[in-house]
Structures are given as C-alpha cells and as structure tokens.
Amino acid sequence: MAPKSKTQKETPEEVVASEADVAMTEPPTSHQPAVEDEDASMKDGDPFDDEEGQNAEDEDEDEEEEQQRVKLLPGSTPTAASFEFLEEGHTLGNALRYIIMKNPDVEFCAYAIPHPSEAKMNIRIQTYEGTTAVQALEKGLKDLQDLSDVVTEKFKASREEFAARMSA
Amino acid sequence: MDGYEPMQTMEEDDHGPVIKISQADSVRVKFELSNADISFANSLRRVMLAEIPTIAIDLVEIEENSTVLADEFIAHRLGLIPLNAEGVEHLLYSRDCDCDEYCEHCSVKLTLHAKCTTEENMKVFARDLIPSGDRINQVLGSPVISDPDGQGSLLMKLRQGQEIKLECIAKKGIAKEHSKWAPSAAIGFEYDPHNKLHHLDMWYEKDVKSEWPPSEYAHLEEPPREDEPFNYDAVPSHFYFNVETAGNLPPDVIIAEGINVLQKKLAGLIHELSEEGKDGDYDGPRSPEFNGGGDGWGQDQGYTTPGYGAGGNQSAWGGQGGTTPYGQTPYGGSGGWGQ
Numbered sequence: 001m002a003p004k005s006k007t008q009k010e011t012p013e014e015v016v017a018s019e020a021d022v023a024m025t026e027p028p029t030s031h032q033p034a035v036e037d038e039d040a041s042m043k044d045g046d047p048f049d050d051e052e053g054q055n056a057e058d059e060d061e062d063e064e065e066e067q068q069r070v071k072l073l074p075g076s077t078p079t080a081a082s083f084e085f086l087e088e089g090h091t092l093g094n095a096l097r098y099i100i101m102k103n104p105d106v107e108f109c110a111y112a113i114p115h116p117s118e119a120k121m122n123i124r125i126q127t128y129e130g131t132t133a134v135q136a137l138e139k140g141l142k143d144l145q146d147l148s149d150v151v152t153e154k155f156k157a158s159r160e161e162f163a164a165r166m167s168a
Numbered sequence: 169m170d171g172y173e174p175m176q177t178m179e180e181d182d183h184g185p186v187i188k189i190s191q192a193d194s195v196r197v198k199f200e201l202s203n204a205d206i207s208f209a210n211s212l213r214r215v216m217l218a219e220i221p222t223i224a225i226d227l228v229e230i231e232e233n234s235t236v237l238a239d240e241f242i243a244h245r246l247g248l249i250p251l252n253a254e255g256v257e258h259l260l261y262s263r264d265c266d267c268d269e270y271c272e273h274c275s276v277k278l279t280l281h282a283k284c285t286t287e288e289n290m291k292v293f294a295r296d297l298i299p300s301g302d303r304i305n306q307v308l309g310s311p312v313i314s315d316p317d318g319q320g321s322l323l324m325k326l327r328q329g330q331e332i333k334l335e336c337i338a339k340k341g342i343a344k345e346h347s348k349w350a351p352s353a354a355i356g357f358e359y360d361p362h363n364k365l366h367h368l369d370m371w372y373e374k375d376v377k378s379e380w381p382p383s384e385y386a387h388l389e390e391p392p393r394e395d396e397p398f399n400y401d402a403v404p405s406h407f408y409f410n411v412e413t414a415g416n417l418p419p420d421v422i423i424a425e426g427i428n429v430l431q432k433k434l435a436g437l438i439h440e441l442s443e444e445g446k447d448g449d450y451d452g453p454r455s456p457e458f459n460g461g462g463d464g465w466g467q468d469q470g471y472t473t474p475g476y477g478a479g480g481n482q483s484a485w486g487g488q489g490g491t492t493p494y495g496q497t498p499y500g501g502s503g504g505w506g507q
Contacts, residue, residue, distance in 0.1 A: 068440075085437075091215055092430075094210060095208050144430075147208060148434070149431075152428075154186065156424075
C-alpha cells in the first residue's frame, strides 16, 4: 500500500522507498495528511492526479486480494513493538495480553481498542534483550493455544466423570 | 526461554486449570473453572456468547400473507426461531460458497403454508416450518422443538380465511453479526461470591448482608472473617459458568465449540504470521532477522543477525529513517516514531 500522505510531492526515489519498506513508513491509522499539503497538490494539478489515480487503483487491488489481519505499527524496534489486529477485540486481546505477560522474557505487554467503532485491537510488547517482540507475540499465541488445549481436555475428562457419577 | 509453563501459576504441585461440573442436562451445564486467569475465563465466555457458528433464517420470501401481521414483522420473528445446528460445521458460509445466492451447500430451505378454515383461530407453530430439499443431515435446520406438546415456538395466529405462505432460507452465521445466531440463551458468569475483591459496589439502605441474598455459589468459598483486612494482591481464580442452550446445540457442545473457535482464531493468526515470514513481499510484521536469510519465524538467532546490529537511529525496522516519505511528514524528525 502506498503511504496515505500521497498528496505530498513525491520524487520517484521516494515512491520506490515506500514500496520497499511499507510497514515502517506508513503513518499510523490516526494519521491525517496535513491540510497544507493537500492544498499544495491541488494547485499543482494534473501531473499528480494521474499518479494518484494509479496508486489508488493498486491499493484497491491489494486489499481485494487478501486482507492482512496483523500489522506492525510504525516506530517499532526489535524488542519493543506495537501490533494492530483487525477484526479482533477484548476476546483475544485480554487473554493474549495476560499470556504474553506470563512470559518472563517480556518486560511489558498491554492491549487497547483505540476506538469502539473500529474493529481494531492494538497490542504493545516490550521484551528484555535475548528475544524479540515478534517472537514473544508468536509464543503468546501458541501458549494460549496450549492453554485452550488443556481446558478442552479437562472439560472432556470432567464431563465423562460427571456422566459416570450420574449413571452410577 | 521455555523455563515456565504458561498455564500454570508459580505455585508448586500445580497442574493448570481445573474444571468441575456441578450440574449437566440437555439444556444447561453448570461448571466451575478454577486456577485460570479472569482474562481467559472471560474470553471463553465472550466466544461462547458471540462467535459460535449456528444456523438461522436469513431470507424470507413471502408469497401470500393475509394475516394481520406485517411481512417484515413475520420475517423478523422467523429469524429468531432456533434451528437445530447439528452438523453446521459442514455447512458453508454463503459468502464463501461458489453459488450465486444460496444453494444446498450453504443454506437450508424451509417452507410454511397455513390457512385457517375453521371458525376457531388457528395457531401456527415452529413445527409447521417444513425443511425441504437436500440437506447435509436429516436434522440440520429443523426447528428446535423442546416443549412437551411438540409444537415449538408460536409464530402467529390466523383467523378464518387468513393464509400465510412463505419460503425461508436459513444460513450459517455467528451472533456477533446478529444475535439470532446465538447458541446460548444465556451464559451465567460469576466469581468471588462474597465480594471479597470489592469488584462490586453493592447498593444498600441499612445493611448489605441482610439486603442482598447470598450467591448460589457462596457455600463454595470461604466467607470473609469480620476482622479480615482487605487483600490488595488477591485476584479472582474461581469462575462459575452456567451455560444454557437455546436448543440449537447441546450445552456441552457449546463449551467445546467455544474453545474450538478460540483455537481457530489463534491458529489463523499463527498461520498468518508464519505465512508472511516465508513470503518475501509483505508489509506486515516480520522478524527482524528475516532479511538475514533465515527461514522466517521462530528460529532463535537472537542478536547475531545483521539486522540487529544496526542499533541507534537506523534499526532494521526503521528502514531508511529520514529518507522515507514518512520521515518528511509533519510528524517531522529524522527517524519517525519512537526514536
């Protein structure tokens, strides 16, 4: 995806750079292009309009192909990163936050739903040296899966035991 | 890094979550989940409430309606009728199906035709909804009938001469989209029956104890002593669930499915993360060592990969820092965020 601040004057080099490293350069979702820039590009007129039109088309195509549900937010370093999950909420967020915090290599983990009418959930992870935030996230997901496995087993065992007790 | 068990607390002789079933029949299961965190217990509650797929009437085509009730009123009422969801896992979501609108792979067709010919008013029940066409199994999509008379929910009443003729399309869905797809009528969720944690501020006139009846689960936990000081470190650990079904799925299946949905959610995310790790051209999260030639995620190369050494204002994540367009936004600075 092209940066949302595409109304800015862009030299060709910059366009290439943004395609190569999109996740880092993309402004946060709350980012709105500055008004002055927009005015400037409007005055410039035609030459930019064509390019913008193409960019917009490319963007649409990408989104249609497959929606990416996890995104790394800008400003992340290996040991301190923020992730944005689409179509997730408190159901996953709180449990994941808890299980990631259980990891002794994790210094800090928190989640937030920035706005109730946007189906987005952000998780911030900061780890101690020796592991990365991405690894901590992945480990958290797997740990939560293991926990769910255990609860499934325990529930099945408990159900059988209850059935046996009832029929006895 | 793996020197701990995530599902266990730090205490010894601890074998993770414990489940005790106290009551179970065809409509409800009451169980106690202990030695688990409230965040997990709440995830389980939320997922059972809103994300278990079931089947419900979604489209109604009315051919004849001479009743006193408006078409849309009847259509809404039909949507809320619980339908048997056994085998719904083999049914496709209509949006994922290859067909144009709906077909036997993604829907169940039900028809209703009733006409009152007697002087006495006629009652139309859910049992009068007749499934037709091919189905995945013989019960999927049939109206739930759990009353002793075998009638099901009352849909409408007809006076002499009035007629209703319609065709319903039942589709798969989840309660997050519309509560008609909820498998459970209600999910009871309770912890800390003596309110020792003060998560509740119970309103009273003169005396809390005499004005609030004790919880159903009060006898399972030690009541606080009169002189007991408030424990600031206490966290809830025993959760009392009461899962009652609307009839579309058996209650124990709701619980098993709930965990299953949660598992699938996690598996989907893990899959997406690892898929992206293999694919060189994606703009999402990736491990910093990805460019170092590793096979994506999960390998433990730590700080030895080139990406890590960069440090300072030019971490591997930061890319070209100030040279990217983003660096020139009004957000200014040379390194963008967090630097």
